[in-house]
Amino acid sequence: MGHILQQFSQQAVNGLSLGSIYALIALGYTMVYGIVKLINFAHGDVMMVGAYLGWIVTTQLHWSFLPALFFAMVVSAILGMLIERIAYKPLRNASRIAALITAIGVSLFLEYGGMLLVTAQVRTYPPVFPETVYNVAGIMFKYGDVVMLVTSVVLMFLLQFTVQYTKVGKSMRAVSFDKDAALLMGVNVNNTISATFAIGSALAGAAGVLMGVYFNTIDPLMGIIPGLKAFVAAVLGGIGIIPGAMVGGLVLGLTEAFVSGLGASTWRDAVAFLILILVLIIKPTGLFGKNVREKV
Amino acid sequence: MLVLEDVHVYYGAIHALKGISFQVNQGEIVTLIGSNGAGKSTSLKTISGLLRPKQGKLTFNSEDLSSIPPQNVVAKGISQVPEGRRVFANMTVMENLDMGAFLRKDKSGIKKDVERVFELFPRLKERKSQVAGTLSGGEQQMLAMGRALMSKPQLMLLDEPSMGLAPILVKQIFDIIKEINAQGTTILLVEQNAHMALSVANRAYVLETGKIVLSGEARELAASEEVRKAYLGG
Numbered sequence: 001m002g003h004i005l006q007q008f009s010q011q012a013v014n015g016l017s018l019g020s021i022y023a024l025i026a027l028g029y030t031m032v033y034g035i036v037k038l039i040n041f042a043h044g045d046v047m048m049v050g051a052y053l054g055w056i057v058t059t060q061l062h063w064s065f066l067p068a069l070f071f072a073m074v075v076s077a078i079l080g081m082l083i084e085r086i087a088y089k090p091l092r093n094a095s096r097i098a099a100l101i102t103a104i105g106v107s108l109f110l111e112y113g114g115m116l117l118v119t120a121q122v123r124t125y126p127p128v129f130p131e132t133v134y135n136v137a138g139i140m141f142k143y144g145d146v147v148m149l150v151t152s153v154v155l156m157f158l159l160q161f162t163v164q165y166t167k168v169g170k171s172m173r174a175v176s177f178d179k180d181a182a183l184l185m186g187v188n189v190n191n192t193i194s195a196t197f198a199i200g201s202a203l204a205g206a207a208g209v210l211m212g213v214y215f216n217t218i219d220p221l222m223g224i225i226p227g228l229k230a231f232v233a234a235v236l237g238g239i240g241i242i243p244g245a246m247v248g249g250l251v252l253g254l255t256e257a258f259v260s261g262l263g264a265s266t267w268r269d270a271v272a273f274l275i276l277i278l279v280l281i282i283k284p285t286g287l288f289g290k291n292v293r294e295k296v
Numbered sequence: 297m298l299v300l301e302d303v304h305v306y307y308g309a310i311h312a313l314k315g316i317s318f319q320v321n322q323g324e325i326v327t328l329i330g331s332n333g334a335g336k337s338t339s340l341k342t343i344s345g346l347l348r349p350k351q352g353k354l355t356f357n358s359e360d361l362s363s364i365p366p367q368n369v370v371a372k373g374i375s376q377v378p379e380g381r382r383v384f385a386n387m388t389v390m391e392n393l394d395m396g397a398f399l400r401k402d403k404s405g406i407k408k409d410v411e412r413v414f415e416l417f418p419r420l421k422e423r424k425s426q427v428a429g430t431l432s433g434g435e436q437q438m439l440a441m442g443r444a445l446m447s448k449p450q451l452m453l454l455d456e457p458s459m460g461l462a463p464i465l466v467k468q469i470f471d472i473i474k475e476i477n478a479q480g481t482t483i484l485l486v487e488q489n490a491h492m493a494l495s496v497a498n499r500a501y502v503l504e505t506g507k508i509v510l511s512g513e514a515r516e517l518a519a520s521e522e523v524r525k526a527y528l529g530g
Contacts, residue, residue, distance in 0.1 A: 178384065184346075184378060186367050186398045189367070
């Protein structure tokens with residue numbers, strides 16, 4: 001019994017670590033969807049770029065974790081804004097399918113453009129953290145796990161604060177609810193959309209660095225599966241809803257960890273997509289979604 | 297204050313405003329009346345910049361408005377209470393009012409204006425931390441008006457404030473419109489409820505399929521045979 005409980009807790013720790021990465025990526029999906037109603041399929045690839053940015057400065061310049069994280073976030077934010085301006089903005093009034101296909105195009109561009117630039121070779125992240133392992137009542141916490149969880153939680157807290165209390169956050173909420181009404185208040189919609197892409201991409205960049213640290217290896221196609229999983233997480237929580245993405249990411253991470261813990265790790269990805277199918281059948285608005293009715 | 301001269305506006309291929317001209321002077325309540333699809337809302341959206349005139353002149357305090365992006369129009373002193381209220385249903389009453397003061401930086405002035413809005417609409421004060429989506433239709437209309445006042449407008453554009461409200465609430469809303477005007481805000485009011493609109497306005501214009509067909513003192517129009525037949529139910 002004690003053994004099972006210990007196993008359970010261990011998987012919970014693993015699941016939370018992985019889930020917090022999913023949550024960070026899912027936030028970008030959900031924020032962008034909330035404001036421009038676009039599933040930005042290039043989002044996972046921005047995460048990949050973030051991973052490479054972190055890898056370059058930690059291996060070549062021997063930066064430590066925090067500066068590398070910060071650097072990856074800033075450059076990813078700029079990349080996100082550029083993608084929006086160049087690829088999506090001209091299509092803002094086009095049909096949604098046109099924007100979606102463009103997003104897939106941007107995704108392929110980043111994946112194979114990345115391959116051209118850094119080759120398809122798998123790269124190894126340097127050990128940025130000491131190999132310390134904490135043993136708390138038989139549950140193993142790697143130093144890296146703790147830093148990852150703390151980083152994700154801090155970033156999510158910062159995001160929540162930004163969205164709730166700052167001017168840019170309020171304008172993001174206003175634009176996502178009613179673009180014309182926001183314009184009438186004097187909100188600059190273009191800048192608000194740029195800011196949303198910047199923040200979402202910065203979180204993806206951070207997730208990329210964490211991903212590199214967690215799995216040690218990175219490659220130009222590493223963004224595909226986590227990107228899709230984060231999309232599942234965003235839908236699970238209710239697309240467009242920020243707390244939903246956080247919870248969705250954690251639930252997905254935990255589910256995967258438990259599936260692996262039961263010895264069925266090859267079924268991990270299948271379970272993630274099964275969740276997507278079930279959500280779409282049972283509650284398409286997601287865990288946090290509700291049908292808002294307009295009052296007359 | 298506000299002058300439109302031969303303004304033409306298109307919705308895609310539809311010629312929605314076919315050369316309308318009217319003006320609003322400082323301190324007035326002016327109303328545009330007319331039936332559905334006459335171009336009343338289109339006129340307001342053109343003034344606030346959501347739509348662009350294809351031809352004609354649109355000036356506010358002698359300054360050209362026709363090429364100013366909508367988010368900058370509010371800074372010029374014009375704010376709009378859109379049709380259907382369009383409050384931010386996902387935000388609280390207080391946050392909605394803050395959004396109305398989005399471009400302002402004078403914290404103490406904003407605070408004073410929140411108090412002013414609460415004086416005009418005591419109901420909003422009671423519900424200030426409630427999410428706007430849970431308010432009744434009348435309360436949402438009050439919130440939309442309060443939000444528009446928060447930008448400290450010289451000119452307030454009101455689009456169908458009576459829509460969907462019970463008669464007693466309509467009366468209340470129109471009393472407040474008069475009060476806002478008395479406190480120094482010029483008002484341009486668009487209404488299907490011509491009777492109510494003419495009772496508060498100084499002057500009125502009657503729109504019909506994108507053209508102004510009648511204009512004059514509100515009292516005179518309310519008494520005129522034509523208007524009575526077409527818009528006041530006999």
